[in-house]
Amino acid sequence: MAVFTRGFGGRAREQDDRLPPGQFLTEDFPVLSAGPTPRIDTDEWEFQIRTEAGETHRWDWDALQALQQDDITRDIHCVTRWTKLGTSWQGVSLDTLFADVESSYDFVMAHSYGGYTTNIPLEDLLDGKAWIATGFNGEPLEAEHGGPARLLIPHLYFWKSAKWVRGLVMQQDDEPGFWEQNGYHAYGDPWLEQRYS
Amino acid sequence: MRRTGHVDVWKTATVVSATQLTPSGRSLVLDVPGWGGNLAGQHADVRLTAPDGYQAVRSYSIASADAGDRLEIAVDRVPDGEVSPFLVDAIEVGDQVEVRGPLGGWFVWRPEETEPVLLVGGGSGIVPLMAMVRAHEASGSTAPFRLVYSVRSPEDAFFAEELSAATGVEVTWIYTRRAPDGWPRPAGRLAAADLQALEAAGVEAPSVFACGPTGFVEAVADTLVTIGHDPARIKTERFGGA
Ligand SMILES: Cc1cc2nc3c(=O)[nH]c(=O)nc-3n(C[C@H](O)[C@H](O)[C@H](O)COP(=O)(O)OP(=O)(O)OC[C@H]3O[C@@H](n4cnc5c(N)ncnc54)[C@H](O)[C@@H]3O)c2cc1C
Numbered sequence: 001m002a003v004f005t006r007g008f009g010g011r012a013r014e015q016d017d018r019l020p021p022g023q024f025l026t027e028d029f030p031v032l033s034a035g036p037t038p039r040i041d042t043d044e045w046e047f048q049i050r051t052e053a054g055e056t057h058r059w060d061w062d063a064l065q066a067l068q069q070d071d072i073t074r075d076i077h078c079v080t081r082w083t084k085l086g087t088s089w090q091g092v093s094l095d096t097l098f099a100d101v102e103s104s105y106d107f108v109m110a111h112s113y114g115g116y117t118t119n120i121p122l123e124d125l126l127d128g129k130a131w132i133a134t135g136f137n138g139e140p141l142e143a144e145h146g147g148p149a150r151l152l153i154p155h156l157y158f159w160k161s162a163k164w165v166r167g168l169v170m171q172q173d174d175e176p177g178f179w180e181q182n183g184y185h186a187y188g189d190p191w192l193e194q195r196y197s
Numbered sequence: 198m199r200r201t202g203h204v205d206v207w208k209t210a211t212v213v214s215a216t217q218l219t220p221s222g223r224s225l226v227l228d229v230p231g232w233g234g235n236l237a238g239q240h241a242d243v244r245l246t247a248p249d250g251y252q253a254v255r256s257y258s259i260a261s262a263d264a265g266d267r268l269e270i271a272v273d274r275v276p277d278g279e280v281s282p283f284l285v286d287a288i289e290v291g292d293q294v295e296v297r298g299p300l301g302g303w304f305v306w307r308p309e310e311t312e313p314v315l316l317v318g319g320g321s322g323i324v325p326l327m328a329m330v331r332a333h334e335a336s337g338s339t340a341p342f343r344l345v346y347s348v349r350s351p352e353d354a355f356f357a358e359e360l361s362a363a364t365g366v367e368v369t370w371i372y373t374r375r376a377p378d379g380w381p382r383p384a385g386r387l388a389a390a391d392l393q394a395l396e397a398a399g400v401e402a403p404s405v406f407a408c409g410p411t412g413f414v415e416a417v418a419d420t421l422v423t424i425g426h427d428p429a430r431i432k433t434e435r436f437g438g439a
Binding site (some may be wrong): 002003004005007008009010018023030031032033034035036037038080081114115142178179181182183196 | 236255302
């Protein structure tokens, strides 16, 4: 039973059933990162998927652009409690990128320029659930939001949508990534409020 | 790293003192049975529940780094905000809220760390840095500590007296709107030249903690990287807002 705070009335807020528990709506797009914003030129950018057999699948910027591009409209939920409804992205489905990848491992560690990592079960990346996003609202994705390319996994808290993503490494076990080692939940389902470990 | 075992549990907190720090900022000391201390730089989630059951939760950095069951937070009023005006203007000694934490294992300074440290705070972003300054002093650490604190005017500085009296930290004040009379640096936003001046003064390759409103932290971190700091040694905490 929560204790009441004397005199606190809160504010009449819009109720919306698209809001997971404990989230509030925001119209702006807050920025949260652990350090400075890396600035990576699309000329130097490369994305890799590495398997347990030591096989590395690589795409440079032009190769990524040559793939089927999706328009994606989804709600996004940050663990710091903001939710933004109906955000519009452009990018490449991970189903496309994983089409030729052979692996029997069930987990993935995402690695970013700047050293960030985050762990995700493979099944949460496939079947139309995740993308490498390079556009937001029809414009190239800005560096502070993870451009030139970030992961987009809208059904998990947004720290899983690693900014400045550069590669995915197949993992046998679910090892914690950066925020997960620093007290955040291993999986991060917003509807179950899986914020902290 | 300290594993915080029961952060998912909300604990009842009683306000035991409330002190106005600035025209818009106030410090609250909370007594939280079972809190058990925190590291310098961690934050807590604060939950308020209205009589009709409506709840609001916000994160606040912890200004204290003691081992006991008390913690200090310092809140700046965001105009039109839902929670911060209540904490700054309305809550009183004896009132209760709930807290969860301590949270965060990244933006922390531990007394075992010996390398030079540069703290850069904007506005209420001083709060977790204050915990670091206090932990540094309390532990007798000899790690070189330097703080750059950006505020609008002298009246807007949190913990101004304590910072001016603190031993073991060199403080550089940056006034963005109005400087004290006779102050050598004209009022204006923190710029590359201010940070470069520190290096000229011999602060080498420190680990950096930068904290404040998102726009401030973004600008500071970019500037530090541009003037040659190693991005891997810059830790940031963004409070949100402009
Ligand atoms: C890890 C962490 C630590 C924090 N520590 C502190 C702290 O020590 N002291 C402190 O005062 N605040 C701190 N904050 C910010 C705090 O959590 C709240 O966001 C702030 O108090 C505003 O809440 P509110 O309910 O009054 O405003 P809301 O009703 O949530 O917001 C009202 C409007 O203000 C804007 N806004 C929200 N936050 C800010 C901000 N910080 N600056 C400017 N505009 C803003 C919003 O975008 C919105 O438009 C911290 C935030 C984080 C994420």
